Amino acid sequence: MRLSYPTNIRIIKVPCTGRVAPIHIMRALEKGADGVFVAGCLEGDCHYQTGNLRAKKRVAYVQEILKSIGFEPERVAMYNLSAGMGPRFAEITMEMVEKIRLLGPNPIRLKGERKEKAA
Amino acid sequence: MNTTTPSKLERILAAGHLAVTSECGPPRGCNGNVVAEKARSIGDYVDAINVTDNQTAVVRMCSLASCIRIKQMGLEPVLQMVTRDRNRIGIQSDIMGAASFDIHNILCLTGDHQSFGDHPEAANVFDMDSTQLIQTVKLMRDEGRLLSGFEMKDCPKMFIGAAENPFADPFEIRVSRLAKKVAAGAQFIQTQCIYNMDKFKRWMQGVVDRGLHEKVYILAGLTPMKGVGMAKYMKNRVPGMDVPDDIIKRLSGVPKEKQAEEGINICIEQIQELKEVKGINGFHIMAIEWEEKVPEIVERAGLYPRPRVD
Amino acid sequence: MIMAKAKPMDEIINEIKGFRKVLIAGCNGCVTVCEAGGMKEVELLASALRMFFMREGQEMEIGETSLTRQCDPEYNRELQESIRNYDAVVSLACGAGVQFLAEMYDNVPILPGVDTCFIGVTEEPGVWTERCQACGQCLLASTGGICPIARCSKRMANGPCGGSANGKCEVNKEIACGWQLIYDRLKQLGQLDRFEQPVDIKNWSTSRDGGPRKIIKEVSRQ
Structure with a gap:
């Protein structure tokens, strides 16, 4: 399968989405990522039983934090798919990239750029 | 039973009459005539008038001032007092004040939680509960002492009452809760409004089985329904209220304009039925914001004229 | 904690x-x-x-x-x-x-x-509930190990009140009636006789009512 997906995404591998803590998502955004999505196994198919369900709750938690500081919660998302669903992965990345494109760049990155220009 | 206080209510009960009490809720303002009017409209039909103490935790004119007004009209007030709003300093002080105006009846209550009322952000006090309030009045009256041990020269002569809700949970302790209040010193009980007659009779049976009816006068609480809306509200929204579906069915079975009359009919039938229940010494008719109906209920229930004991 | x-x-x-x-x-x-x-x-x-x-x-x-x-x-x-x-x-x-x-x-x-x-406990992951109000004079021995001060919304010493329904508090159906819990526990312990003795009015001076509190343990002082 030679599926193409957007080149502006960076994949960080974890053994299970249960390993993804809220701070990991926050750090990605703080360092300038425009959006973060967590791709977990299908619900009910977690090898560690409930890792993906925990991840789902944590994504929702980060969305709340983002709201509280005036950021769009849609910048983070949770998706579920299996290792065998390559086409779906490509589809999700395109969907996410499109969503983020509509939201525009991470506001803190914009500020940083302006500052650079000013300097 | 001998009387322990100058209370007219106690004398009527001690003489073996079925007592009738009612209540009047003071206004949410400073017009004392409202209390006077309510009291005047029912005064001839009842032996004593309870004045509620910020019921459902909504701020109203104080019970003590209203009781004084009623007393000065030559009628017999029952001072309701909750422990939610005052500590033992305020409570004992108010009892002394009431006694100084010859208020001879007190109903000891814990009070609805303030979260129900118009000031849900208020701090509550609950320095003591209703049972301990009973103990406190008894201590002041019978031993002439305050909770501090201080000895008073003149003691409050108060006939001590308490409320009991036979319909609250757990049901199996409701008789022992009464026993506890009696042990603390309660002399009369005004029950929660009764709608579930079967459950009430089961409770009364428990009271009689333990011989509590010989130690305390029990006044059955009744509140006539103004309509099916009120019945539903009482069933679903008022804590500790048990309104069986038959009541709602019966009220909704008559046209809207006849429902109030039907509510009164139900109330009168209940009184007739309860007269036959062993251990019942009288009735406490709580016609909420409907005090003008009390005379009709009393008359039609065959409880008028009221006995004279003075 | x-x-x-x-x-x-x-x-x-x-x-x-x-x-x-x-x-x-x-x-x-x-x-x-x-x-x-x-x-x-x-x-x-x-x-x-x-x-x-x-x-x-x-x-x-x-x-x-x-x-x-x-x-x-x-x-x-x-x-x-x-x-x-x-x-x-x-x-x-x-x-x-x-x-x-x-x-x-x-x-x-x-x-x-x-x-x-x-002051409370971890009832389950993510759920913490109150157990103690630090009144300074523990009465748990007489109430089946359940505190009426912390668990009854009206901190009644002689509960339950008339608002207890189906084991829940009148304040909120999410709150267990503290006195129902006490009753159930006393029953289980065979101590229901405790239930009928009126409890005397509490001395609150050991609670916050007595002013800011202090504990001194001489042996540990330097």
Whole structure:
């Protein structure tokens, strides 16, 4: 399968989405990522039983934090798919990239750029 | 039973009459005539008038001032007092004040939680509960002492009452809760409004089985329904209220304009039925914001004229 | 232990927006267990605050640390050097920790980052409930091990009140009726006789009513 997906995404591998803590998502955004999505196994198919369900709750938690500081919660998302669903992965990345494109760049990155220009 | 206080209510009960009490809720303002009017409209039909103490935790004119007004009209007030709003300093002080105006009846209550009322952000006090309030009045009256041990020269002569809700949970302790209040010193009980007659009779049976009816006068609480809306509200929204579906069915079975009359009919039938229940010494008719109906209920229930004991 | 919950973000932002360098100081004690003020919460709060101020274009340096406890002077002393680099500290400790830190560093504003709620337990992961009001005179021996002061909304000594329905409190159906719990437990222990003895009015002078409290244990004093 030679599926193409957007080149502006960076994949960080974890053994299970249960390993993804809220701070990991926050750090990605703080360092300038425009959006973060967590791709977990299908619900009910977690090898560690409930890792993906925990991840789902944590994504929702980060969305709340983002709201509280005036950021769009849609910048983070949770998706579920299996290792065998390559086409779906490509589809999700395109969907996410499109969503983020509509939201525009991470506001803190914009500020940083302006500052650079000013300097 | 001998009387322990100058209370007219106690004398009527001690003489073996079925007592009738009612209540009047003071206004949410400073017009004392409202209390006077309510009291005047029912005064001839009842032996004593309870004045509620910020019921459902909504701020109203104080019970003590209203009781004084009623007393000065030559009628017999029952001072309701909750422990939610005052500590033992305020409570004992108010009892002394009431006694100084010859208020001879007190109903000891814990009070609805303030979260129900118009000031849900208020701090509550609950320095003591209703049972301990009973103990406190008894201590002041019978031993002439305050909770501090201080000895008073003149003691409050108060006939001590308490409320009991036979319909609250757990049901199996409701008789022992009464026993506890009696042990603390309660002399009369005004029950929660009764709608579930079967459950009430089961409770009364428990009271009689333990011989509590010989130690305390029990006044059955009744509140006539103004309509099916009120019945539903009482069933679903008022804590500790048990309104069986038959009541709602019966009220909704008559046209809207006849429902109030039907509510009164139900109330009168209940009184007739309860007269036959062993251990019942009288009735406490709580016609909420409907005090003008009390005379009709009393008359039609065959409880008028009221006995004279003075 | 002492339970707390995070203050709303806008409240914290308002507290610190006049400063340039702020330290977020967690506590590894109770507030770590109730997930309100441990290192994890420090990191998340710091990250969120940095993002907020970056977007606002306001220069703001946010430092992160967490102390073993903020209710013991020896741990608070650990900040002696680093605190000089900051204009203010947001403490995620309970109210006691916030105050104790402020007592040691009286020229730096120490701001609360959590609302301290109660003494309680972890009922299940993510759920904490109240058990004790620190009245200073424990009566659990006579109430089947369930506290009527902490568990009854009207702290009745002779409950339950007339509002108890289906084991729930009149205040809120989410609250168990404390007296139903006491009754059930006494029944289980075969101690229902306790239930009918009127309980005397409580001496509240050992509670907060007696003023700020102090315990001294001579053997341990230096």
